[in-house]
Amino acid sequence: MVVVILAAPVYLVKATSLQQASSEGQAIFAQKCQACHTIGGGRLVGPDLQGVTQRRDLAWLKGFIAAPDQVLASGDPIATQLLAEYNNVPMPNLALSPAEVDALIAYLENPTAGGAANVPPAAAPVGAGDPARGQALFSGQVRLQNGGVSCIACHSAAGLPALGGGALGPDLTQVVQRYGGEAGTASVLASLPFPTMQGFFATRPLTPQEQADLLAYFVWAGAQPAPQPTTTPVTWFWAVGVGGALALFAGMALFWPRQRRSISEQLRSRG
């Protein structure tokens, strides 16, 4: 009796803490994972996470969630296989703390504990998007409403003028195909979970209309014929390099005799 009375609060505390962790995990999932993953909603950009805690070894799972880039870089076979399976879109490092990882795993173990049984893809506002407006948003001709930086600053895509966009982020021409179709891309656009982008877009999200327009533009861009990668033969580089150097030397030879002789030398040579 005494034991039961003493043990009861301990049990209660444990139960509450589990529940708390689980609900925290849900929040994190909604914020950082939902863009690419569902729980029981099917594949999106990344795999459906229903029952992932049973499918994978717990330690591996923790390590992968905490630092997917490192796991992948270490040549882990599961990670490599997943990457190949999911259009070579690597999972970004979301900079989660160990406590956050634990909370996520607690949530993934029992996603129904918080109430919602099944997490569908993030609300995808796949309404009527206007590809032309999407391109204008991408290229910065129209400003993003919440003050986000235009995509062109870091990304390139088909249909841009000659110089293309920035090279910091990947080319987004084929993004719809890579991210598992329109639904996946839409969910990514909704939260832009990549750490580099989060730094800016966490506080300046895209509006639903902007998301729809951009998605329409990406769909249009993906349908364009793939740009032919311009391969220049190495010999060309050699020809231009050597030819240019020779031209410079020729120019120098032309001007070299015009270099001034010092006056005292001139005086001495004149006698």
Next chain:
Amino acid sequence: MNVRAHMSMLFHLDKCIGCHTCSVACKNLWTDRKGAEYMWWNNVETRPGSGYPTQWENQEHFQGGWEFKDGKLRLRLHSRAAGLLKLFFNPALPSLEDYYEPFTYRYQDLFNAPAGDDQPTAIPISMITGEPMEIKSGPNWDDDLGGSNIYARNDPNLEDVPAEVRAQLDELERVVFNYLPRICNHCLNPACVAACPSGAIYKRQEDGIVLVNENRCRAWRMCVAACPYKKVYYNWSTGKSEKCILCFPRLETGQAPACAHSCVGRIRYMGVLLYDADRLPEAAMVPDEQLVDAQRDAILDPFDPEVIAAAKANGLGDDWIRAAQLSPVYQFVKVWKLALPLHPEYRTLAMMFYIPPLSPVVSVIEDGLFRLDLSDANHDFELFHRLSAARLPVQYLANLFTAGNQEIIRQTLVKMLAVRLYMRRKTVDGEVDEKLIKLLAEAGTTPQEAEAIYQLTTQPTLEERFVLPPYHREMAVEAWKDPLAHKGEAGLGYLQVPRRGE
């Protein structure tokens, strides 16, 4: 009226004996360093001669100074746009050969040479590469017209001197030379300041000294090319420009610059000039022949109550005004009008002044004997009335000091001759006759003035030659420091404070 003070030096060329003591004093004090071997912030040139760097006055070649064209003053070196284009390649820059390759001798060879039949010699080595070299020129290579006449013959100032006068300078019996000591002219309209793309050169307001801020200097070397006197030098070791600083650390402690202080002939005078900064544009933008007068007009009378009031309004203290009143430079430049700037046609408004040298009468050869080109009567007065017989052509001096205006040179020389005749008569004969008084009047002077000129020329005391105003550094320090804390350091504070624990 915007009255400012300027520390100016005056060179009495009639007294210079060309001993180079000034150059050596300056060298020892300032430029005896790596990268500065070839620099002579002070140098003494023999004239006629090509100077150092060779033919520095040849502005066709070196592009120094200002050009006055279509009512506008432009740097001869380049416009702003052209300067940007030539930023990395400036063809007007003097090369090391234009100065000379600095050399020393391998003195150790004298001691280490193995036993042999010959005397060991110390071979010359380059101070830049350390390799043995053949000496081709030096900073005073044509000293005393030594060696060859190619340098003297190619003096740019001889260009418009009549051919027969030039030929006369070549004859051994008629040869003549004088000395020209040169330092930075600390110009009122400095071309080096105008040409610096980094804004590293500035003119101190308090005494007009032009200085290079080496922290801002980015080694573009436009100043080297733009200075018509070639008195900014590039230190190849530190990668910064350097120039004469008018020994400001000495001035600030009440001492004359080292070159002036060490001068054996006591040819140098140092004093304050007050000038009107508002009048500088018009002083720099007049036709060549009016340049000297325009610059004299910009120099103000320190006794004029209006000038004194304006000077005080500009923050000049009583002691600086008093120094300006006692200034020997003011006397020679403005009151007696004997001193002239070097090459005013460069329009930089040079603030170092020169009293031109007198020269003897040309001699002629008759029956194998030399005879001075004088009439038999009135030997004394001969040159006075016939300056064309002076060995140094007036046109030559005019090219040096008055932008070609011979009239000003004539007035100056005549006045100096008048003083000389007057004092000679007075000391030798003990009396002065009417004729001499008339001659003085003709030269535009009076017995009193002649006496004063004589006094300051021949018998000045140290305090009369160098009238240095107090710089009040002990008060200036209050601007950024607690004077009592400063006192604790006795003026020897840290340049870089050591940090604890390092």
